[in-house]
Amino acid sequence: MSDFRFQALEFLRRLLRALDPVLLLVLLTLMGYALVIMGSASPDRMDSQLMHGAIALAAMWAIAAVPSQRLLGLALPLYVLGTVLLVAVELFGEVSKGAQRWLDIGITRIQPSELMKIAMPLMLAWFFQQREGHVSWREFVVAGLMLVVPVGLILIQPDLGTSLLVAAAGFYVIFFAGLSWKLIVPVALIGIVGIGSIIAFGDTICQPEVDWKVLREYQKHRVCTLLDPTQDPLGKGFHIIQSTIAIGSGGVTGKGWQNGTQTHLSFLPERHTDFIFAVLSEEFGLVGTIVLLATYLMLLVRGFHIALQAHTLGTRLLAGAITMIFFTYAFVNMGMVSGILPVVGVPLPFVSYGGTALVTLCLGVGILMSIQRSRLAKQT
Known part of the structure; x- marks a missing residue:
C-alpha cells in the first residue's frame, strides 16, 4: 500500500511540475x-x-x-498544414449558415482557421528567432506576407471574427519584434479617420443602395447596426x-x-x-x-x-x-x-x-x- 501511495504521489508531482500554479x-x-x-x-x-x-x-x-523550443520547432509544419487546410476549405469545404468554414475529414469535421490562432504566432516567433540580430525591413515584409495569406483565406470564408483574431495574433509578434512606430502611427491615423468618417456620415453610407465594396453586405449591416441599433430593433439591432x-x-x-x-x-x-x-x-x-x-x-x-x-x-x-x-x-x-x-x-x-x-x-x-x-x- 505504501509503495502504491508513493508511486501515486510521484506521478502527481510529475504531473503538476509542468503546470504553472x-x-x-x-x-x-x-x-x-x-x-x-x-x-x-x-x-x-x-x-x-x-x-x-x-x-x-x-x-x-x-x-x-513539451519544452518550449520543441514547440517552436513545430511552427513551420503547423503553419504549412494550417494554410493547406484553409485552401482545402476554399476548394472542398462544407457550407453552413452561409459560410464555408468546415472541412469534412471522414471521421469528423474540423475548422482549420482555429489551428491558425496558435500556428500563426508560433510561426512568426520562430521566424524572428531564426533571424535574431539580423532583423531588417525585409524580415517585416516577409512576416507580413506570411500573416496576410491565412488571414485572407479566413476572411473569404467569410469569418471576420476569426480573421481579426489571427491577424491580431500575428501583428502582436511583429510588433514585439520591433516594428517601427513610424509605420504603425500612419496606419492608426488612417483607421481613426476612417472610423470618424463612418460615424460622421453614417446616415448616408448606411443607405441600402450604398455598396461598401470592401465589406460584405452582412458586415456592412453589423457596422450600421452598431451606429444605430434602433433602426431595426426587432431584426439586426x-x-x-x-x-x-x-x-x-x-x-x-x-x-x-x-x-x-x-x-x-x-x-x-x-x-x-x-x-x-x-x-x-x-x-x-x-x-x-x-x-x-x-x-x-x-x-x-x-x-x-x-x-x-x-x-x-x-x-x-x-x-x-x-x-x-x-x-x-x-x-x-x-x-x-x-x-x-x-x-x-x-x-x-x-x-x-x-x-x-x-x-x-x-x-x-x-x-x-x-x-x-x-x-x-x-x-x-
Whole structure:
C-alpha cells in the first residue's frame, strides 16, 4: 500500500511540475465562473461544458509538458498544414449558415482557421528567432506576407471574427519584434479617420443602395447596426439592444443567480455563447463584472511576467503575443456585447460555451506554462 501511495504521489508531482500554479489557479477560477453562469444561462449544456473543460485541460497539460523550443520547432509544419487546410476549405469545404468554414475529414469535421490562432504566432516567433540580430525591413515584409495569406483565406470564408483574431495574433509578434512606430502611427491615423468618417456620415453610407465594396453586405449591416441599433430593433439591432438592457439592468450587485429577466424570458439571444457576458452583468451586476475583470487582469499580468523572463527571443515574442490574444478576446467580446464594437462572433475567453475555442485558449495557456517551465529548467 505504501509503495502504491508513493508511486501515486510521484506521478502527481510529475504531473503538476509542468503546470504553472498561478496560471492554473486563474484558469480554474475562470472555468468555475463559467460553470456558475452556464448554470443559469443554459443548464442543459453543463455536462457538455464539463466535458469540453476536461478535454481543454488535458490539452493544456500535454502542451505544457513539451519544452518550449520543441514547440517552436513545430511552427513551420503547423503553419504549412494550417494554410493547406484553409485552401482545402476554399476548394472542398462544407457550407453552413452561409459560410464555408468546415472541412469534412471522414471521421469528423474540423475548422482549420482555429489551428491558425496558435500556428500563426508560433510561426512568426520562430521566424524572428531564426533571424535574431539580423532583423531588417525585409524580415517585416516577409512576416507580413506570411500573416496576410491565412488571414485572407479566413476572411473569404467569410469569418471576420476569426480573421481579426489571427491577424491580431500575428501583428502582436511583429510588433514585439520591433516594428517601427513610424509605420504603425500612419496606419492608426488612417483607421481613426476612417472610423470618424463612418460615424460622421453614417446616415448616408448606411443607405441600402450604398455598396461598401470592401465589406460584405452582412458586415456592412453589423457596422450600421452598431451606429444605430434602433433602426431595426426587432431584426439586426435586437442583439445589441437586449444585451445593453441586460447589462444596464444589473446595477451594482445584480438581480441574483437565475433571476435575470432578459435571460430567462428569452429576450437575450446566444446567451450561453457570445452574449454570456450580458448574463453575468445582469445577474451579478458591477461587482461580478469587476471580479471577472480582476481575474483577467491576473491572467495578463502573469502572462507578461512569463514573457519578460523568457530566455529566448522566440519564446518572449510568443508569450507576449499569446497574452495579448487573451486580452483581444476579452476586449472584443465585452465591447460588442456592450454596444461599442460590431458583433463579430468572438467568445468570452474561458467563459463562453463551446469546445473548440476553449481548447484553443487552453493550448495558449499551456504554451505559457511550457515557456515558464523551460526557463526554470534552464536555471537549474
